[in-house]
Amino acid sequence: MARPAYEKPTLVRNTIGLMNKAGRRADLDEESSLDGIPVTKLCAEFGSPLFVFSERRLRAKIQEAKDALARRHPKATLCWSYKTNYLDAICAVHHQEGSLAEVVSGMEYEKARRLGVPGDRIVFNGPAKTRTELERAVQERAIVHADHMEEICLLERIAAERGERPTVGLRVSLDAGVHPRWDRFGFNLESGQALQAARRIARGGRLNLGGLHTHIGTFITEPAAYGRSAATLAAFAGAVEKDTGARPTHLDLGGGYASTNTLGSQYHSGALAPTFAEYAEAIGSALVDAGDGTTPLLPLLVEAGRTLVDDCGTLLATVLSVKRLGDGRRAIVIDAGVNLLFTAWWYRLNVVPARNTGGFIEETVVYGPLCMNIDCIRESVALPDLKPGDRLSISPVGAYCVTQSMQFIHLRPACVMIDPRGRAHVIRRAEVLEDLTGPERLPEYLRLEGMREPGAVRRPAETGPARRD
Numbered sequence: 250m251a252r253p254a255y256e257k258p259t260l261v262r263n264t265i266g267l268m269n270k271a272g273r274r275a276d277l278d279e280e281s282s283l284d285g286i287p288v289t290k291l292c293a294e295f296g297s298p299l300f301v302f303s304e305r306r307l308r309a310k311i312q313e314a315k316d317a318l319a320r321r322h323p324k325a326t327l328c329w330s331y332k333t334n335y336l337d338a339i340c341a342v343h344h345q346e347g348s349l350a351e352v353v354s355g356m357e358y359e360k361a362r363r364l365g366v367p368g369d370r371i372v373f374n375g376p377a378k379t380r381t382e383l384e385r386a387v388q389e390r391a392i393v394h395a396d397h398m399e400e401i402c403l404l405e406r407i408a409a410e411r412g413e414r415p416t417v418g419l420r421v422s423l424d425a426g427v428h429p430r431w432d433r434f435g436f437n438l439e440s441g442q443a444l445q446a447a448r449r450i451a452r453g454g455r456l457n458l459g460g461l462h463t464h465i466g467t468f469i470t471e472p473a474a475y476g477r478s479a480a481t482l483a484a485f486a487g488a489v490e491k492d493t494g495a496r497p498t499h500l501d502l503g504g505g506y507a508s509t510n511t512l513g514s515q516y517h518s519g520a521l522a523p524t525f526a527e528y529a530e531a532i533g534s535a536l537v538d539a540g541d542g543t544t545p546l547l548p549l550l551v552e553a554g555r556t557l558v559d560d561c562g563t564l565l566a567t568v569l570s571v572k573r574l575g576d577g578r579r580a581i582v583i584d585a586g587v588n589l590l591f592t593a594w595w596y597r598l599n600v601v602p603a604r605n606t607g608g609f610i611e612e613t614v615v616y617g618p619l620c621m622n623i624d625c626i627r628e629s630v631a632l633p634d635l636k637p638g639d640r641l642s643i644s645p646v647g648a649y650c651v652t653q654s655m656q657f658i659h660l661r662p663a664c665v666m667i668d669p670r671g672r673a674h675v676i677r678r679a680e681v682l683e684d685l686t687g688p689e690r691l692p693e694y695l696r697l698e699g700m701r702e703p704g705a706v707r708r709p710a711e712t713g714p715a716r717r718d
C-alpha cells in the first residue's frame with residue numbers, strides 16, 4: 250500500500266470563543282444580501298469589488314438627525330460634509346432631505362454648484378481658499394467661514410473691488426476638553442485671536458460679520474464635548490456682540506460626530522457610539538443654558554459627515570486565494586485593499602462572508618490585492634473556511650472610502666445605490682484605463698513607435714550570441 254505523502258503539521262492557535270467542546274461558534278454573521286438583493290447577484294451584475302450604498306438607510310439616518318436637532322433647537326440645519334462622500338447621488342439625497350452643502354475646496358464647491366445647489370446654500374470652510382474661489386463665493390453669497398487673517402484681508406480686497414459688503418464668518422478653535430486638542434483650524438479663542446478677527450470684520454468697514462464655526466476633533470464619542478463647545482461658542486458670540494455691536498449670524502458645530510465604526514484601538518464595538526440624539530441633546534441644552542432666556546437662540550448649523558453615511562456603505566469583495574503564513578496563521582487575499590479602504594488603517598472594519606461555508610472558524614488575516622505589505626484590511630478576524638471565489642462584505646465603509654480611494658495598481662470599481670424599492674442603480678461606473686491615462690501627455694521624443702508588438706517573443710538568435718553546440 251502506498252504510504253500517504255508527508256504533510257508538514259501546522260500549529261493553529263486555539264482562540265477562546267471560536268471553537269469549544271460544544272462545537273463551532275454559532276454567532277458568526279453572514280451577509281447574503283443587501284437591501285434585498287443577493288450579494289452574488291450584485292457582484293455578477295456589477296463586478297467585484299463593488300461599493301454598495303443603501304439609500305433607505307441614508308435617508309433614515311438623515312431623518313433621525315434632523316428630528317433630533319428639531320427637538321432640541323428651533324432653527325437647526327444639517328450641513329452635509331462633502332469630503333466624507335461626494336458621489337453626486339449621495340449628495341443629492343442629502344440635499345433632497347434639506348441639507349446645506351459643506352465644502353472645503355473649490356473642487357467641492359463646483360461639484361455642489363453643478364449638482365444644482367445654490368451658492369447661498371453652500372458653507373465654505375477649509376484652510377486653503379484661493380482668491381478665485383473666494384470671489385465666486387462672494388458673488389454667489391455662499392456662507393464663508395474665514396480660516397486665517399490672510400483670508401479676511403483677501404475678502405476685504407475682493408469686497409472693495411466689487412463695491413460690496415459680503416458677510417464673512419470665522420472658524421474658531423477652542424478648548425472643548427478634547428484630547429488631542431485641534432488647534433490648526435481657524436482663530437484661537439483663548440489667546441484672543443478670534444476676538445481680534447471678529448473686530449477686524451465688524452469694524453474694518455468692508456465686511457459684515459457672519460457666523461462662528463468650530464470643529465473640535467474627529468470621531469468624538471463624548472456628546473458632552475459638543476455641549477462644552479456649544480456653550481463656549483455661544484458665550485463667545487455674546488462677547489463679540491458686546492464688544493463690536495455686531496451679532497454673529499449663526500453658530501456652526503462640526504464635524505467629528507462618531508459613526509458606528511470601531512476604532513482600531515477601541516475595546517468595545519463601535520455600535521455603542523452615541524446616537525445623534527445624544528449629540529443633539531448635549532448641544533441643545535448647552536445653548537439653552539448659555540442663553541439669557543429672552544434673546545432668541547442664534548440659528549444653528551450642524552456639519553456632519555461619517556455619522557450619517559458610514560453605515561450606509563458596504564464594499565463587496567471576492568476571495569482570490571487562501572494561504573497559510575509561516576507562523577501558522579490563515580490568510581486570505583481579496584480583490585479590495587487599502588486602495589479602496591483607506592479607513593482600514595484606523596478602523597476594525599467588519600468582514601463577513603456572504604454565505605455560511607460551515608467550516609472551521611479561525612482567526613484570519615485579510616490582505617488586499619496590492620503588491621505592498623501594508624495592504625492589510627484586518628490583522629485578525631474570525632472567519633469560516635473560505636475558498637477562492639467566495640464573496641465577502643466589508644462594512645461600514647460609506648464615509649471617506651470612496652473619496653480617499655486611489656487608482657493605485659488597480660482601477661476603481663463601480664459604486665451602486667440600492668433605492669428604497671430595492672432597485673440597484675450605478676452611481677459611479679467602474680473605471681477603465683482611459684480614466685487613468687486621459688490626463689497623461691507623452692512628449693513626442695518618448696514615443697515608442699519603433700518597438701515591436703507587445704507580447705512578441707524575442708528569439709534567442711536575435712538576442713544572444715549564437716549557441717556553440
Ligand SMILES: Cc1ncc(COP(=O)(O)O)c(C=O)c1O
Nearest residue numbers: 330503504505506552553554555
Ligand atoms: C469643517 C468640517 N466639517 C465637517 C466635517 C465632517 O466630519 P465628520 O465626518 O467627522 O462628521 C469635516 C471633516 O473633517 C470638516 O473638516
